[in-house]
Amino acid sequence: SQSLIKKLEKIERIEIDNEDVSKFNIRFQPSVTPGKVIFEAENLGKAYGDKQVFDHVNFFVQRGEKIALLGQNGQGKTTLAKILAGVTKDYTGSWTLGHNVNIGYFAQNQEEVLDPNKTVLQEAEDAATEETRPRVRDLLGSFLFQGDAVSKKTKVLSGGERNRLALCKLLLRPFNTLIMDEPTNHLDIQSKEIIKLALQNFEGTLIVISHDREFLQGLCDKIFEFRDGQMKEFLGNIDEYLDYRQKESIREVSIEKAKLSEKPEIKEKTEPVKTEPAKNTFISKEQKNLQNKLKKAEEKIADYEAEIAGLEEIFSKTNPTDEELKKYNQLKEELAEIMKEWEEIMGNLE
Ligand SMILES: Nc1ncnc2c1ncn2[C@@H]1O[C@H](COP(=O)(O)OP(=O)(O)OP(=O)(O)O)[C@@H](O)[C@H]1O
Ligand SMILES: [Mg+2]
Known part of the structure; x- marks a missing residue:
């Protein structure tokens, strides 16, 4: 799950100089x-x-x-x-x-x-x-x-x-x-x-x-x-x-006055999540439960990402309908939710 961790870090990093903001207390x-x-x-x-x-x-x-x-x-x-x-x-x-x-x-x-x-x-x-x-x-x-x-x-x-x-x-x-x-x-x-x-x-x-x-x-x-x-x-x-x-x-x-036919910019595609191979060690029931949960979450993430990628594929060819855009945004939102869940499970595993 290394790539997912990197991804989460990327999402959370905000590129600003905090010092300036606090200096002005704004x-x-x-x-x-x-x-x-x-x-x-x-x-x-x-x-x-x-x-x-x-x-x-x-x-x-x-x-x-x-x-x-x-x-x-x-x-x-x-x-x-x-x-x-x-x-x-x-x-x-x-x-x-x-x-x-x-x-x-x-x-x-x-x-x-x-x-x-x-x-x-x-x-x-x-x-x-x-x-x-x-x-x-x-x-x-x-x-x-x-x-x-x-x-x-x-x-x-x-x-x-x-x-x-x-x-x-x-x-x-x-x-x-x-x-x-x-x-x-x-x-x-x-x-x-x-x-x-x-x-x-x-x-x-x-x-x-x-x-x-x-x-x-x-x-x-x-x-x-x-x-x-x-x-x-x-x-x-x-x-x-x-x-x-x-x-x-x-x-x-x-x-510029000319009418162009628009298509939306496509966000960079995310890689499918790979599950770590099970380790051959004795682990507690609780840990085992968590691992199962983790696996389920990762499967869900992969499903969402596949669905999102599918829509992006469509968007790259035709203008999305309002329905499709709505669906797309909803999927992204739900993906973010599961990523959060996944992160929590990871936290408990350590
Ligand atoms: N109170 C008003 N009565 C009549 N026409 C108005 C009124 N307010 C705006 N308009 C007209 O409505 C149109 C849109 O104006 P608006 O101020 O919303 O445009 P804008 O995109 O914000 O423009 P700008 O980039 O110049 O700020 C313009 O043609 C403007 O002249
Ligand atoms: Mg204005």
Whole structure:
């Protein structure tokens, strides 16, 4: 089972510099664990007057996914974010919110969200919980609101200041789902890096709208692409997506008009699990039971992997249907569960 151990290690390794995050003390608050499905949209549509922005949009988002939402200007990314965040209530079709989901929303246009007559400090304190309130001034300080800057009314803030305040607010309250609409606008490279690190450490679900390739790389592993009023899903990170699209930057993809036929990026295939040969030694009944359990778990894992590989084979030839994608994601989820079980059994064996 050596290869499986390596695989588990790979899954758990997070490539970030923790020191930086703790230095700035910038961490999202832990929140309750929501259900497995965070959002499910069915035939979602939105029109402003007689202008149909999008229609018949279907997707679902699972717990823990980190999704980049891309699309040309005016495709309706902000409109969709507002629907999911509960800000926009008149739409067609339906969408459901999973159990125990609490959403932190970063609006593209902070003027619509911030109270113009509140000060920076008031806005932050209103967003804080009893637990985080004592840290409000420190956090504001880390976001460069020092001294008198905290008494400025939000209506006199620059775009960059508004965004920094909005980020502070998200850090002061526990959320398990973040919807962020162009959170890095007006931010310098270092601030972007700090936010990215905090988001990489964030254990919840993320949907982020951004045109910033560096920011998205290493952060998101799934792409939702809005195009011609439709939503397409890609399994893969931003580099893979752009490779697939053969485009240097996201803006280039955004201005490209031609319709291509898409297929999803295929995740690397996993090897089937091999069972260790039984050792010819005396072992306790309990250990023997565990070994049996282990063997069963490994057989299950192999079955799942075969089924997943089968779907990937299909996906490499034709566009997956929603049903197939759903099935695929479900299999992956179930596989992860069994891997966890397997890991526990392994732990007990030693
Ligand atoms: N309140 C509104 N009233 C009328 N039309 C609107 C309104 N809000 C957005 N629109 C229109 O809906 C379309 C989608 O806008 P939206 O802001 O969702 O796009 P976007 O993908 O977020 O664009 P961007 O990349 O520029 O942020 C645009 O054509 C926009 O002009
Ligand atoms: Mg927008």
